[in-house]
Amino acid sequence: MTTTEVVPKPRVVDTGLLADIKRYGAADVSACFSCGNCTAICPMVTNDGTFPRRLIRYGQVGLKDELLSSKELWLCYHCGQCTVSCPQQADPGEYMAAARRYAIANYDKTRIARMLYTKPALASVLEVLVAAAFASVFYVAHGTRSTSSLAFFSFIPDSVIHWTGVGVMIAALLVVAFGVATMVRGIARQEGVTPRALWGGRAALASAWRALWDAFAVDALAQRRFREDCVTENEPTRWFERRWVVHGAIMWGFLGLLAATILDYAFALTGVRATGAVEPVWYPVRLLGTLAGVAMVWGVSVMLVKRLRHVKPSLALSTQSDWVFLVMLWVIGVSGLLTELALYLPGVPAWGYWMFLFHVSAAMELLVLLPFMKFAHAIYRPVALFFLSLARSARRAPAT
Numbered sequence: 001m002t003t004t005e006v007v008p009k010p011r012v013v014d015t016g017l018l019a020d021i022k023r024y025g026a027a028d029v030s031a032c033f034s035c036g037n038c039t040a041i042c043p044m045v046t047n048d049g050t051f052p053r054r055l056i057r058y059g060q061v062g063l064k065d066e067l068l069s070s071k072e073l074w075l076c077y078h079c080g081q082c083t084v085s086c087p088q089q090a091d092p093g094e095y096m097a098a099a100r101r102y103a104i105a106n107y108d109k110t111r112i113a114r115m116l117y118t119k120p121a122l123a124s125v126l127e128v129l130v131a132a133a134f135a136s137v138f139y140v141a142h143g144t145r146s147t148s149s150l151a152f153f154s155f156i157p158d159s160v161i162h163w164t165g166v167g168v169m170i171a172a173l174l175v176v177a178f179g180v181a182t183m184v185r186g187i188a189r190q191e192g193v194t195p196r197a198l199w200g201g202r203a204a205l206a207s208a209w210r211a212l213w214d215a216f217a218v219d220a221l222a223q224r225r226f227r228e229d230c231v232t233e234n235e236p237t238r239w240f241e242r243r244w245v246v247h248g249a250i251m252w253g254f255l256g257l258l259a260a261t262i263l264d265y266a267f268a269l270t271g272v273r274a275t276g277a278v279e280p281v282w283y284p285v286r287l288l289g290t291l292a293g294v295a296m297v298w299g300v301s302v303m304l305v306k307r308l309r310h311v312k313p314s315l316a317l318s319t320q321s322d323w324v325f326l327v328m329l330w331v332i333g334v335s336g337l338l339t340e341l342a343l344y345l346p347g348v349p350a351w352g353y354w355m356f357l358f359h360v361s362a363a364m365e366l367l368v369l370l371p372f373m374k375f376a377h378a379i380y381r382p383v384a385l386f387f388l389s390l391a392r393s394a395r396r397a398p399a400t
Helices: 017-022 037-041 053-061 064-068 081-085 092-107 112-118 120-141 158-191 195-199 202-221 224-228 243-269 284-309 320-344 351-372 374-396
Strands: none
Touching (some): 017 053, 037 081, 053 064, 064 092, 064 158, 081 092, 092 112, 092 158, 112 120, 112 351, 120 158, 120 351, 158 351, 202 224, 202 374, 224 243, 243 284, 243 320, 284 320, 320 351, 351 374
C-alpha cells in the first residue's frame, strides 16, 4: 500500500508585522517571553480557543496570515486581567485590542480603516468633512419651516433622507460583506472547516444551525460569555455598573433606535401613518426609540466617564478611534432625544429644526464609518463565536 505524504503549507513570515501592529496602539510586547501566564489567567480561554500567548507569538515571529485567520482574536473582551498579571508588563490585553484594529484594517480593502486608526490628524479632517458634506446636502435640500408645528419632513424632505440612507447603507453593507468574507475564508482554512462540514448532510446542518444560534442569539445578543465568563475580581457590586450591563445598554440601545427608525419608515410606506407624524410618547414606535435612546446615552456616558478616570487597566490607554466612536454615539443619542423633546415643548422652537438636521447628519456619518470603526467588533465577533461553537461541537461529537 502506498501512502501520500502530506506537505504542510509554507508559512509566510512578515518581519514588519509587530512594528505594524504597534501603530494600532499595542504596547511593546517584545518584552513577552511566552511564560503563558496571560493564557492561564484569562477567564475566556477554553480548550477550543486559547489566547493571548499564541497570538502574541504570531506577532513576534511575523505570522500575519495566522493572526488574521485566528478566531481567538475576537473572543477577548479586554477585561485586563492578563495585563495586570503579566510579569513583564507587556500589556497583552492592549496587544489584543491593537491586533483587532489591525485585523479590521486588513479586512478593509479601501484602506479607510487603516487611515482612521493610524493617522489621527488626517482621520479628524475626514470625519469633519464627512459630517459637513451630509449637513450641506440636507441644508441644500431643506424646505420651509412651519411655524404652526415642527414639520421636520417638510424642512428636510423624507425622500432625501430615505434615499441618502439607502445609499449609505448599501455602501456600508458592501464593505462589511467583503470584510466578513475575507475573515471567514481565513478562519475556515485555518480551522479546517469546509462547505461539506456546514451543510453536507442533516447532522452537519443541525450543528451549523446550533452554532449560528449560539453565536448570534446566545453570545452576541444575550451576552452569555460576557456575563458568565468575563468576570473579574474588580467587578462592581452594583448591577447597573457591571461591564456587560453597560455594554448591553449601548448595543441594545443602538439596535432599538435602528429598529424604531425602520418601523417608522415601514409604517409610512404601508400607509399606516405619515412619516414623522407627531404621536403620543407612549406610541409603541416612539416609546421604543425613546427608551433605546436613553439606554444608549446612559451606557455611553458611563463608558466615557470610565475612560476619562482610567478606572481599569484595560481603559488606561484609549486611542482616538475609541473616543470618536463613543462621542459619535453620545452625540447622536443626545441630539435625537433633544429633537424629540422639541416636539412636545409648547410653541414651535426654531432650534428643533436645526437639531434635527444635526442629528440626521451625524447619524449618516456614523453609518458611513461603522465598517471601519470599533463597532465593527459587533460584526466580526459573532462570526468568530460561530467558529468557536463549531469547534466545540466537533470535539463533543462521537468518533465514527
